[in-house]
Amino acid sequence: MFSRRSLVAVFALLSLLALSPSARADATADARAFIQKLADTAMTTVAVKGLSDEERSKRFRALFVDTFDLPEIGKLVLARHWRAATPEQQTEFLKLFEDIQVYTWTRRFKDYGGETLEILAVAPEGETDMIVDSRIKREKLEPVNVSWRLRNKGAEGFRVLDIKVEGASMAFTHRSEYTSVIQSAGGKVDGLLDAMRKKAAQMSADNTAAAAAAAPSRAN
Numbered sequence: 001m002f003s004r005r006s007l008v009a010v011f012a013l014l015s016l017l018a019l020s021p022s023a024r025a026d027a028t029a030d031a032r033a034f035i036q037k038l039a040d041t042a043m044t045t046v047a048v049k050g051l052s053d054e055e056r057s058k059r060f061r062a063l064f065v066d067t068f069d070l071p072e073i074g075k076l077v078l079a080r081h082w083r084a085a086t087p088e089q090q091t092e093f094l095k096l097f098e099d100i101q102v103y104t105w106t107r108r109f110k111d112y113g114g115e116t117l118e119i120l121a122v123a124p125e126g127e128t129d130m131i132v133d134s135r136i137k138r139e140k141l142e143p144v145n146v147s148w149r150l151r152n153k154g155a156e157g158f159r160v161l162d163i164k165v166e167g168a169s170m171a172f173t174h175r176s177e178y179t180s181v182i183q184s185a186g187g188k189v190d191g192l193l194d195a196m197r198k199k200a201a202q203m204s205a206d207n208t209a210a211a212a213a214a215a216p217s218r219a220n
Contacts, residue, residue: 027124027130028123030158031130031132031158032122034067035119035132035134038067041063042060042063043116045063046106047109047112049112053110056110057207060102060106060109061098061102064098064102065098068160069151069159069161070098072161073097073161073171074090074093076162076171077171077174077178078093078175078189079175079179081192085189089189092193093189093192093196096196096197096200097196099204100199103200103203103207104203107207113138113139114138115137115139116136118134118135118137119133120134125149128151128152129150129152129161130150131148132147133145134147134148145166146163146164148163148164149161149163149164181195
């Protein structure tokens, strides 16, 4: 007898095979174009030299919210704790997660040094997802392998669900970290939210201090 998991896998495979070659090619091309546009937009708007930290954060936040599937990432990262959380806790978690990612990536884009993204391969994963393998090429340094998991949201198009850098999953790295914090707080999601509030506040303060320190040099 087939197990439930086996049947789901069979139906997923059949639905994929039912697509015409042209439909599969279109989906592959769309996924490739999505990642290329994401990279180009980041390089031309967020990684621009001379931006204030506030403006860089604002630009990255807009890009992040527009291209990442935050609700699905929240479910993936918190796993069973997402189901146990109240709607208010879920909303606050997503906001804090967004803030922390914005502060983290804003700093990284500030140090941008001419890296470029090369797309290597695109392949379907299940009924709705696509995997885009790429590498970031760096001057005088080894390239970094980056794999993007995209989810097709229908009329909304593709959204990023996960990123693997040299095989390490962003979503599962956060899941491990956050699960540990929740366990240390006696299994309470509020313990994680409190830790995230403190981290976001500290990162915001660090950004403000860095901007204030840089202001005199820009004025000169």
